[in-house]
Amino acid sequence: MATTVFMEALSPTMEEGRLVKWHKREGDAVKVGDTLAEVETDKAIMDLQARADGMLRQVSVAEGQTVPVGKEIAVIVAPGETVGAAPVAPAPAATTGSGKRETLKDSLTVAGNVATAPAPPPVAVAAIPAPTTADAAPIKASPLARRIAKEAGVDLKRLTGSGPGGRVIRRDLEGVAVGREAAPVAVPAPAATFPVSRVPSPERTGAPYEDVPLTQIRKTIAKRLAASLGPVPHYFLTTEVDMERAAEAREALNRELGDEGRISFNDIVVKAAALALTRHRACNAWFQDDHIRYWNEVHVGVAVAVEDGLITPVIRHADRKSLREIGLETHDLAQRARNRRLRPEEYTGSTFSVSNLGMFDIDQFTAVINPPEAAILAVGSVAQKPVVADGAILARRRMRLTLSCDHRVIDGATGAVFLKTLKQMLENPLAMLL
Amino acid sequence: MPTLTYRDALNQALREEMQRDPGVFLLGEEVGVYQGAYKVSRGLLEEFGPMRVVDTPIAELGFAGVGVGAAMAGLRPVVEFMTWNFAVLALDQIVNSAAKILYESGGQVPIPIVFRGPNGAALQLAAQHSQAWESWLAHIPGLKVVAPATPADAKGLLKAAIRDDNPVIVLEGEMLYNTKGDVPEGEHVVPIGKADVKRAGTDVTLICHSKTVVPALKAAEQLQEQGVSAEVVDLRSLRPMDEESLVASVVKTNRCVVAEEGWPHCGIGAQVVDIIQREAFDSLDAPVLRVTQADVPMPYNKQLERAAKPSAEKIVAAARRVCYLD
Numbered sequence: 136m137a138t139t140v141f142m143e144a145l146s147p148t149m150e151e152g153r154l155v156k157w158h159k160r161e162g163d164a165v166k167v168g169d170t171l172a173e174v175e176t177d178k179a180i181m182d183l184q185a186r187a188d189g190m191l192r193q194v195s196v197a198e199g200q201t202v203p204v205g206k207e208i209a210v211i212v213a214p215g216e217t218v219g220a221a222p223v224a225p226a227p228a229a230t231t232g233s234g235k236r237e238t239l240k241d242s243l244t245v246a247g248n249v250a251t252a253p254a255p256p257p258v259a260v261a262a263i264p265a266p267t268t269a270d271a272a273p274i275k276a277s278p279l280a281r282r283i284a285k286e287a288g289v290d291l292k293r294l295t296g297s298g299p300g301g302r303v304i305r306r307d308l309e310g311v312a313v314g315r316e317a318a319p320v321a322v323p324a325p326a327a328t329f330p331v332s333r334v335p336s337p338e339r340t341g342a343p344y345e346d347v348p349l350t351q352i353r354k355t356i357a358k359r360l361a362a363s364l365g366p367v368p369h370y371f372l373t374t375e376v377d378m379e380r381a382a383e384a385r386e387a388l389n390r391e392l393g394d395e396g397r398i399s400f401n402d403i404v405v406k407a408a409a410l411a412l413t414r415h416r417a418c419n420a421w422f423q424d425d426h427i428r429y430w431n432e433v434h435v436g437v438a439v440a441v442e443d444g445l446i447t448p449v450i451r452h453a454d455r456k457s458l459r460e461i462g463l464e465t466h467d468l469a470q471r472a473r474n475r476r477l478r479p480e481e482y483t484g485s486t487f488s489v490s491n492l493g494m495f496d497i498d499q500f501t502a503v504i505n506p507p508e509a510a511i512l513a514v515g516s517v518a519q520k521p522v523v524a525d526g527a528i529l530a531r532r533r534m535r536l537t538l539s540c541d542h543r544v545i546d547g548a549t550g551a552v553f554l555k556t557l558k559q560m561l562e563n564p565l566a567m568l569l
Numbered sequence: 570m571p572t573l574t575y576r577d578a579l580n581q582a583l584r585e586e587m588q589r590d591p592g593v594f595l596l597g598e599e600v601g602v603y604q605g606a607y608k609v610s611r612g613l614l615e616e617f618g619p620m621r622v623v624d625t626p627i628a629e630l631g632f633a634g635v636g637v638g639a640a641m642a643g644l645r646p647v648v649e650f651m652t653w654n655f656a657v658l659a660l661d662q663i664v665n666s667a668a669k670i671l672y673e674s675g676g677q678v679p680i681p682i683v684f685r686g687p688n689g690a691a692l693q694l695a696a697q698h699s700q701a702w703e704s705w706l707a708h709i710p711g712l713k714v715v716a717p718a719t720p721a722d723a724k725g726l727l728k729a730a731i732r733d734d735n736p737v738i739v740l741e742g743e744m745l746y747n748t749k750g751d752v753p754e755g756e757h758v759v760p761i762g763k764a765d766v767k768r769a770g771t772d773v774t775l776i777c778h779s780k781t782v783v784p785a786l787k788a789a790e791q792l793q794e795q796g797v798s799a800e801v802v803d804l805r806s807l808r809p810m811d812e813e814s815l816v817a818s819v820v821k822t823n824r825c826v827v828a829e830e831g832w833p834h835c836g837i838g839a840q841v842v843d844i845i846q847r848e849a850f851d852s853l854d855a856p857v858l859r860v861t862q863a864d865v866p867m868p869y870n871k872q873l874e875r876a877a878k879p880s881a882e883k884i885v886a887a888a889r890r891v892c893y894l895d
Binding site for chain 1: 850852854
């Protein structure tokens with residue numbers, strides 16, 4: 136039984152592919168999963184894999200040639216089969232390049248999972264294991280799962296369904312939702328007090344899993360974050376900051392303070408961000424559907440991980456507060472946040488947010504904007520790195536900052552200048568005194 | 570609140586309504602001297618006399634017609650069928666007269682009549698006497714159909730049925746007559762068209778009515794032990810049906826099982842599923858499953874009869890499937 140090899144859609148938007156290199160030649164034996172060729176899609180170079188065991192024949196596309204998705208480019212014949220007799224199945228043109236892109240698989244799931252032709256039996260289809268043909272069919276998902284995925288901006292094609300026949304059901308999306316929320320969690324307080332795992336450890340009942348009802352805070356997180364990454368057009372700017380001088384300043388200040396408190400890198404970032412915001416009002420704003428509210432006051436939300444969630448208590452007028460005040464206030468707010476003792480006015484009304492995962496050795500990450508705010512700063516760890524300066528390699532303490540911006544409010548260059556000011560302040564902490 | 574049997578709750582409703590309104594009267598086989606085949610009319614002949622508690626010949630079509638005529642003349646008859654299996658003989662009066670006269674008279678002649686009696690299977694009464702007729706009756710525009718599961722609902726819905734100006738079918742159950750429950754005294758009227766959450770839950774909705782409320786509640790108990798929180802919604806009224814309550818529950822739980830005594834094809838559950846797929850589509854995490862009587866005439870053999878009927882075990886199994894546990 137011959138199996139036609141098609142130019143497959145190896146990315147969701149691929150309409151044609153350039154055959155970069157054949158890995159198998161005419162007459163080579165091939166097995167299911169072998170890489171037949173490298174194909175350049177509109178996005179990347181991908182492997183085109185064999186869908187049947189046999190011998191590669193009738194190679195009709197030369198290296199360097201570009202052909203449309205769905206065109207047959209070779210045939211895999213069973214051992215002993217006559218080449219000429221192998222009927223060629225019609226190309227799955229209907230599933231590609233037309234208005235049916237939603238049925239194409241995501242490039243992440245390419246391996247072993249590519250569209251195959253709904254060919255008239257007995258040609259081609261028989262050699263293909265039934266489950267792989269399912270890819271050409273619409274994604275199986277319960278209506279509820281579709282709704283949740285849509286609201287959360289999750290691509291169903293990237294999920295593995297645990298329901299019958301691979302149906303994506305609600306529980307398959309629960310993990311995904313958790314993964315998305317994890318990003319903006321950060322705490323300015325000492326690492327030892329972090330609630331490391333926010334998954335409650337239920338009593339062991341021997342059950343394969345445990346359904347834990349959503350707590351109020353988790354519901355709110357889900358709602359608010361889903362309301363962010365979906366509708367808010369995020370983009371991200373990353374810069375690396377030299378923290379040598381900030382670190383020196385911090386050590387000196389902490390020596391000075393002694394037992395009267397400690398200043399963290401996060402406090403310094405909060406302060407610097409607040410000052411930078413006074414110079415870049417465009418980043419200190421709320422998107423309000425029909426207008427943008429540019430704030431004259433600077434209230435910085437600081438993301439704090441709490442049991443089963445996160446919350447962003449607000450340092451009000453952070454631009455006018457000293458590092459010590461910011462440090463004490465952050466410590467107090469974080470402490471009370473973990474004890475669920477915050478008053479609503481203490482965690483609402485921020486004009487900008489800072490999220491820090493540095494204490495978890497995260498180099499850099501992207502945080503989800505806390506609407507209606509227009510931006511959030513994601514702070515990575517401060518770590519020694521080799522840096523080239525004046526032709527020499529030096530060990531310097533460095534830190535990565537990533538600014539998530541709402542493009543409806545902040546354009547690329549606007550965000551970039553803000554980030555530059557912030558970087559300058561951190562690299563020259565004395566500038567904060569100006 | 571006094572505890573009454575379902576049978577005595579119906580008796581109380583009849584007595585109170587007959588005391589309240591002299592136009593209300595009862596007719597049917599053995600309702601008078603014998604005080605009812607299931608003793609629902611106990612003491613009524615003595616209290617209200619033979620003009621208002623009328624023993625009839627064994628002629629369902631005939632006395633149903635007498636009832637319709639009395640209703641046309643302005644009385645409020647309550648027609649008792651010894652079982653709904655016998656009422657099949659009277660369907661022409663129910664479907665073609667009672668249900669249509671208001672319409673055919675251009676709204677001039679209301680038919681305030683109640684047809685009541687036990688419905689569905691009891692124990693080993695065999696194929697001809699073990700049938701659940703609700704989907705036949707609820708199919709007909711012009712009829713209202715209620716199916717109380719508890720003594721309190723039996724009293725409240727029968728009172729509402731007697732006071733309604735339309736023909737109302739009250740489906741009782743031989744296996745329910747002896748069940749006990751708290752029944753409010755006096756003016757207790759349950760509005761027709763309102764479902765009732767008999768047990769609250771979060772993971773799956775079990776929709777049921779009449780006799781299936783009992784296995785549904787039992788199933789919910791068993792599911793609880795397995796870590797599944799089931800909500801039991803008693804339809805109570807099959808026409809009109811309380812779409813709002815059904816949808817609200819399924820929107821909350823995302824999963825649904827419908828249980829009924831009738832056969833699967835074109836059953837009450839089919840109507841429920843229609844509502845849910847239409848009004849709660851985006852809340853469904855699994856196809857709605859139904860638990861019904863097996864699609865066969867009811868066997869006489871005890872074991873086969875048990876196997877053919879809906880049961881708590883079958884409801885548990887369906888609930889676990891819609892929760893993707895099996």
